[in-house]
Amino acid sequence: MGQTIRFGVSLDSELLEKFDALCEEKCYQTRSEAIRDLIRNTLVQKEWEDLNRVMMGTLTLVYDHHHSDLAQKMTEIQHSNLDIIVTSLHVHLDHHNCMEVLILRGPAQDLKAIAERLIATKGVKHGKLSLATTGQDLP
Amino acid sequence: MGQTIRFGVSLDSELLEKFDALCEEKCYQTRSEAIRDLIRNTLVQKEWEDLNRVMMGTLTLVYDHHHSDLAQKMTEIQHSNLDIIVTSLHVHLDHHNCMEVLILRGPAQDLKAIAERLIATKGVKHGKLSLATTGQDLP
Amino acid sequence: MGQTIRFGVSLDSELLEKFDALCEEKCYQTRSEAIRDLIRNTLVQKEWEDLNRVMMGTLTLVYDHHHSDLAQKMTEIQHSNLDIIVTSLHVHLDHHNCMEVLILRGPAQDLKAIAERLIATKGVKHGKLSLATTGQDLP
Amino acid sequence: MGQTIRFGVSLDSELLEKFDALCEEKCYQTRSEAIRDLIRNTLVQKEWEDLNRVMMGTLTLVYDHHHSDLAQKMTEIQHSNLDIIVTSLHVHLDHHNCMEVLILRGPAQDLKAIAERLIATKGVKHGKLSLATTGQDLP
Numbered sequence: 074m075g076q077t078i079r080f081g082v083s084l085d086s087e088l089l090e091k092f093d094a095l096c097e098e099k100c101y102q103t104r105s106e107a108i109r110d111l112i113r114n115t116l117v118q119k120e121w122e123d124l125n126r127v128m129m130g131t132l133t134l135v136y137d138h139h140h141s142d143l144a145q146k147m148t149e150i151q152h153s154n155l156d157i158i159v160t161s162l163h164v165h166l167d168h169h170n171c172m173e174v175l176i177l178r179g180p181a182q183d184l185k186a187i188a189e190r191l192i193a194t195k196g197v198k199h200g201k202l203s204l205a206t207t208g209q210d211l212p
Numbered sequence: 213m214g215q216t217i218r219f220g221v222s223l224d225s226e227l228l229e230k231f232d233a234l235c236e237e238k239c240y241q242t243r244s245e246a247i248r249d250l251i252r253n254t255l256v257q258k259e260w261e262d263l264n265r266v267m268m269g270t271l272t273l274v275y276d277h278h279h280s281d282l283a284q285k286m287t288e289i290q291h292s293n294l295d296i297i298v299t300s301l302h303v304h305l306d307h308h309n310c311m312e313v314l315i316l317r318g319p320a321q322d323l324k325a326i327a328e329r330l331i332a333t334k335g336v337k338h339g340k341l342s343l344a345t346t347g348q349d350l351p
Numbered sequence: 352m353g354q355t356i357r358f359g360v361s362l363d364s365e366l367l368e369k370f371d372a373l374c375e376e377k378c379y380q381t382r383s384e385a386i387r388d389l390i391r392n393t394l395v396q397k398e399w400e401d402l403n404r405v406m407m408g409t410l411t412l413v414y415d416h417h418h419s420d421l422a423q424k425m426t427e428i429q430h431s432n433l434d435i436i437v438t439s440l441h442v443h444l445d446h447h448n449c450m451e452v453l454i455l456r457g458p459a460q461d462l463k464a465i466a467e468r469l470i471a472t473k474g475v476k477h478g479k480l481s482l483a484t485t486g487q488d489l490p
Numbered sequence: 491m492g493q494t495i496r497f498g499v500s501l502d503s504e505l506l507e508k509f510d511a512l513c514e515e516k517c518y519q520t521r522s523e524a525i526r527d528l529i530r531n532t533l534v535q536k537e538w539e540d541l542n543r544v545m546m547g548t549l550t551l552v553y554d555h556h557h558s559d560l561a562q563k564m565t566e567i568q569h570s571n572l573d574i575i576v577t578s579l580h581v582h583l584d585h586h587n588c589m590e591v592l593i594l595r596g597p598a599q600d601l602k603a604i605a606e607r608l609i610a611t612k613g614v615k616h617g618k619l620s621l622a623t624t625g626q627d628l629p
Contacts, residue, residue, distance in 0.1 A: 119234070166625055363526075
């Protein structure tokens with residue numbers, strides 16, 4: 074991290090009022106912190122556009138363990154992508170349903186390809202890949 | 213519009229550098245203008261959550277005029293929602309395909325309902341509703 | 352368009368019941384039409400990923416005409432991109448606010464670049480680009 | 491789960507060809523499985539619109555542990571929302587950056603409120619809530 078720099082922003086008073094109300098609602102302690110988050114969000118969105126860039130990914134899968142060959146497919150995929158699946162977390166939802174959350178690390182396009190293969194598995198009811206920054210280039 | 217107020221924002225120097233590069237790339241003339249846009253975007257997203265709020269909507273439809281009864285359905289819908297469809301624009305894409313852009317004004321939930329009915333029409337290949345603010349509460 | 356082909360789909364009866372309820376709510380006349388729309392949506396999403404592909408775009412801009420140099424910027428951009436802006440539509444929202452809807456045609460990345468420049472213009476309160484298919488490769 | 495029902499879908503041959511290519515690319519074994527996923531996705535999107543409905547949530551946070559009071563804020567929030575945070579997972583990204591993935595269960599609006607509070611915490615560089623179904627009403 075570099076040093077902290079302070080600069081001025083000019084805003085219409087009504088817009089500022091609405092922004093302050095929003096900051097309070099979202100529990101931001103300062104305007105600066107809220108503006109930093111808006112800026113970082115935009116930068117992360119740009120990171121996603123570069124499919125070769127190394128990203129973190131959180132893949133959430135909900136499936137019926139009685140009707141799914143997910144366990145077997147995950148084993149297969151893990152063996153051919155040992156370096157991409159960092160860890161995984163399992164939650165029992167009810168008698169039928171399970172949730173599996175996989176933490177992935179690798180080029181965005183590889184994360185998308187693995188996510189698609191797992192979501193396409195029989196018995197998987199819902200799957201969603203959420204890409205996140207590694208934080209390295211995001212001060 | 214109220215008066216213009218100026219306040220200070222503190223930012224890590226590396227984050228500021230990346231933000232400045234982004235502002236230049238997106239052709240913003242000042243940091244203030246870029247920050248105003250980030251704030252307004254967040255406010256507009258909040259507007260959308262209120263389904264009873266009056267919004268503008270742009271509905272884009274691509275359809276094959278040889279195989280669509282869209283014209284007839286639009287006439288029906290317009291007659292029972294005279295107040296919602298503000299205007300429409302037609303573009304001939306090729307021998308088969310047409311594009312119809314409808315400008316809608318009304319409560320968000322009514323705009324969504326009309327959009328769903330039109331998108332569901334036979335022969336419509338693609339449809340997308342884009343909600344926009346009326347600008348009234350957005351200084 | 353090719354000939355119509357019919358094939359069988361097997362579905363759990365409870366899932367089918369929920370799907371039928373959804374089709375009715377969204378005013379689809381047949382299950383086939385609803386499934387065709389789901390398939391076409393997925394194909395259009397794939398089209399967007401190819402930034403060099405020619406797409407249609409609907410750019411919605413809401414701005415305060417008292418404080419915007421949008422008109423001037425649009426003239427500039429149109430002169431250097433004569434081939435991209437197909438047509439535009441203007442709606443007066445109230446005493447202050449205007450809405451401008453531009454129909455664009457060109458490679459996805461060019462549409463995005465023009466949209467960014469116009470959204471970044473001073474006085475533009477809200478801007479959103481909605482990409483659409485040309486319909487050509489979407490039977 | 492109910493019994494399996496089979497019904498016919500009619501599709502233009504060119505559209506079917508493109509759909510089959512997509513199924514192969516996404517590693518679906520049958521058209522039925524791909525269509526089931528499209529239908530379930532639409533149903534899950536509808537679930538999200540009901541803010542009082544109990545949902546699962548995966549909240550991904552990337553933060554600099556040197557500059558964040560996230561640990562303290564999470565403790566506070568957990569103590570007043572013992573029932574919502576099911577479990578959490580921690581990944582060390584590099585010397586500075588950590589990733590925390592929280593599994594949440596509760597009404598969609600409560601999940602959104604907790605996510606907003608944690609994302610607003612100083613030092614959190616990126617945060618994203620991904621809502622998922624509990625699978626209970628999704629055969």
